[in-house]
Amino acid sequence: MDEKPELSARTPLLSVAAHERTPSRNISINRIKEVTVQRYNVCTLSVFLILATVFCEQFAFFSVLHNMVLFCTSKLDFTSFEATMTCWIFSGTVYMVTPLVGGYLADSLCGRYKTILGSGFIFVIGKILLFFSAGDFKSWSGYDREDVTKALFLTSLVVISIGSGGIQANIIPFGAQHVSHMGPRAVQTFCHWYYWARNIGSIASAGVVYLQQGTKQFCWGYLMSLLILVVGLVIFRVGKRTYKHVPPSESVLKKAITMCWKMRRRDRGQFNMSQFETSNIYDVKNVLKSLPTYGFITVYWMSYAQMSTSLFLQSTELDLSIDGVNIPPAFLIYFNPAMVVLCIPLMDTIIYPLLIKCGKGPTYLQRIGIGMFLAVLALCYAGGLEIFRKQHEQFVQESTNISYNASSISVFHQVPVFALLGLSEVWTSITGLEFAYTNFPDYMQGLITGLFLMTIGLGSVYSIILTAIVQRAKPDWYPNDPAANGHMEVLFFLIAGITFVFMLIFVFVTKFGYTSTQEDSRTQFVGSHNKLNSENT
Numbered sequence: 001m002d003e004k005p006e007l008s009a010r011t012p013l014l015s016v017a018a019h020e021r022t023p024s025r026n027i028s029i030n031r032i033k034e035v036t037v038q039r040y041n042v043c044t045l046s047v048f049l050i051l052a053t054v055f056c057e058q059f060a061f062f063s064v065l066h067n068m069v070l071f072c073t074s075k076l077d078f079t080s081f082e083a084t085m086t087c088w089i090f091s092g093t094v095y096m097v098t099p100l101v102g103g104y105l106a107d108s109l110c111g112r113y114k115t116i117l118g119s120g121f122i123f124v125i126g127k128i129l130l131f132f133s134a135g136d137f138k139s140w141s142g143y144d145r146e147d148v149t150k151a152l153f154l155t156s157l158v159v160i161s162i163g164s165g166g167i168q169a170n171i172i173p174f175g176a177q178h179v180s181h182m183g184p185r186a187v188q189t190f191c192h193w194y195y196w197a198r199n200i201g202s203i204a205s206a207g208v209v210y211l212q213q214g215t216k217q218f219c220w221g222y223l224m225s226l227l228i229l230v231v232g233l234v235i236f237r238v239g240k241r242t243y244k245h246v247p248p249s250e251s252v253l254k255k256a257i258t259m260c261w262k263m264r265r266r267d268r269g270q271f272n273m274s275q276f277e278t279s280n281i282y283d284v285k286n287v288l289k290s291l292p293t294y295g296f297i298t299v300y301w302m303s304y305a306q307m308s309t310s311l312f313l314q315s316t317e318l319d320l321s322i323d324g325v326n327i328p329p330a331f332l333i334y335f336n337p338a339m340v341v342l343c344i345p346l347m348d349t350i351i352y353p354l355l356i357k358c359g360k361g362p363t364y365l366q367r368i369g370i371g372m373f374l375a376v377l378a379l380c381y382a383g384g385l386e387i388f389r390k391q392h393e394q395f396v397q398e399s400t401n402i403s404y405n406a407s408s409i410s411v412f413h414q415v416p417v418f419a420l421l422g423l424s425e426v427w428t429s430i431t432g433l434e435f436a437y438t439n440f441p442d443y444m445q446g447l448i449t450g451l452f453l454m455t456i457g458l459g460s461v462y463s464i465i466l467t468a469i470v471q472r473a474k475p476d477w478y479p480n481d482p483a484a485n486g487h488m489e490v491l492f493f494l495i496a497g498i499t500f501v502f503m504l505i506f507v508f509v510t511k512f513g514y515t516s517t518q519e520d521s522r523t524q525f526v527g528s529h530n531k532l533n534s535e536n537t
Contacts, residue, residue: 047190049239050175051197056232057120057171058201060127061164063208063225064157065091066330069312071218075134076150081471084309088460088467090157091305096457098165103450104254105166111248112174113240116167120233123163127226129156134218165453172433172449178244191433192348199337199344206334256284256447286440287448292509293435294455297368299502300428301459302466303375303495307333307421309463310488311382311414318389318411320397332414339422347426364435365510371428372503376496378420383492385413466495 068090072083106115133152172194179186208221259281308330315329355361362370389407397406432452440448470491 044178044242046178046239046242046244047175049235049242050171050178051193053116053232053236054171054175054194054197055201055204056228056235057123057164057167058198059205059208060123060225060229060232061094061160062202063205063221064127064130064160065308066202066205066209066312066333067218067221069309070329071134071153075218076146076153080313081467084313084467085464086157087309088305088464090161091308092457092460092464093158093161094165094168094457095453095455096461098162099169099450099453099457101162102166102169103447106170106248107447108248108254111245112170112177113243113245116170116174117233117236119163119166119170120229120236121163123160123167124226124229124233126156126159126161126163127222127229129159131219131222131226134222136219169450169453174243177246188434189348191430192344195430195433196341196344199340202337203334203341206331209328209330256287259284260288287451290435290439290448291451293365293368294432294451296372296502296506296509297428297432297452298455298458298462299499300368300372300375300424301456302462303379303459303499304421304425305460305463306379306382306492306495307336307418310491311417314382314386314389314488315411315414317406318409318414319406320411326397327411329411332411332418335415335418336422336425339419340425343423343426344430364431365506367427367431368435369503369507369510371424371426371431372499372506374420374424374427376500376503378417378424379492379496379499381420382414382417383489383496385409385417386489386492388413463495466498467491470494 065087068087069080069083072078072086073080078086102115102119106112110118129152133149133156172191175194176187176190179190205225208225312330312333315332320326320329352361389409393408394405395408432455433449474487474490
């Protein structure tokens with residue numbers, strides 16, 4: 001077996017090390033096919049059951065998220081600003097707070113299987129509370145209590161965030177541990193198909209969203225998604241005997257914090273290197289070096305967070321009719337997961353292998369930069385559409401029993417926005433998962449997954465802060481009621497500008513920054529190629 005060259009701590013992020021310059025043209029097409037076939041052997045029974053669970057969980061989650069703004073404005077009489085803040089706080093809690101708690105429980109106390117199952121039961125309780133919050137209390141009890149409805153709704157969001165966050169933090173590393181023995185390419189393929197199942201669940205939830213937004217029967221839509229979630233938990237429980245169970249051990253997060261604290265005191269002579277394994281110290285340093293990368297991904301998620309809020313509000317102010325029949329305002333959102341579902345198999349089986357064969361395979365960081373640029377284009381288009389919308393004749397449009405001063409411009413002009421955001425997700429989000437699983441050892445993958453999910457939550461937090469500042473400085477920027485009187489184009493351009501500036505900084509840092517992690521996707525392919533050669537000999 002060839003000895004793997006040691007990477008220097010001064011290796012530029014976007015450069016190709018000496019051992020990475022092996023001409024990929026020497027790899028035959030048959031060998032590429034052989035590697036591709038090996039990657040698709042991840043479809044074992046256990047992986048299939050895990051992906052089916054992901055589908056059901058995400059179906060239940062997105063049926064809540066994509067309807068939240070409408071439910072808050074039509075059922076709870078929230079303003080557009082209040083509904084948007086509620087949506088972002090919920091998203092931030094799901095992705096930022098609970099993943100760390102769920103990851104800690106899985107690593108230290110319960111194991112991933114029990115944590116996922118327990119989080120699923122908590123999710124079910126939250127969905128039950130949500131169902132009752134959407135019920136018609138006047139017909140059920142003879143009196144209408146809006147305060148009870150709001151209390152049930154907000155409580156259900158807290159419970160759902162705990163349950164969903166606990167599942168999402170652990171199901172990715174839980175699934176990856178079933179294919180990790182096949183090599184990094186198998187883990188990459190699992191990440192792709194995890195994301196594929198996630199977005200299929202999002203698309204499937206469109207039926208529930210259509211029922212809720214078309215008839216305002218929120219309670220029955222939430223009941224349907226609750227039943228799907230229960231089915232998902234049953235599927236996950238059925239596969240218990242087929243899963244690979246890793247017993248809990250000392251928390252990686254706790255170990256990393258302890259190590260960093262003691263290393264900080266090294267200058268006082270109080271740090272004993274022998275307390276920790278050299279490899280652990282090296283791995284923690286690499287995690288710290290990767291933090292800037294995840295920091296830039298956070299800004300990307302701030303752009304992405306507009307999809308279920310600001311872009312949804314823009315949809316309500318466009319012509320929703322098709323041959324005289326109005327479609328739900330959230331219908332266009334599903335062009336985003338549809339783009340992801342279409343692109344993942346294409347990128348995984350054709351585009352990436354072809355680019356690698358030609359010696360032009362993009363690095364992980366280059367792919368993240370491409371995704372950020374696509375998000376900038378999407379928001380710039382949305383800002384231009386907002387200006388274009390206001391220049392055309394308006395009419396009174398009724399949607400979900402609410403009247404809006406809508407533009408005569410068709411809502412399908414929003415398709416490029418959601419398509420570009422979906423394409424950016426393929427480049428940036430999936431790459432972030434791959435970056436975690438191919439650059440760090442197995443025992444740290446749960447921690448890295450938590451960091452990745454935190455970037456999504458922080459993106460929502462940044463959106464809250466930015467929108468609150470905008471609302472305070474210029475109250476007419478963000479729309480209230482009616483939404484047509486706002487100036488959302490300024491907000492879209494502002495977020496696009498911030499993302500673009502951070503993208504330029506990201507390019508500069510990745511070009512001239514240094515790291516010791518091996519992040520070049522071309523290396524991953526050549527590594528799989530060499531591994532196959534060694535196995536065949």
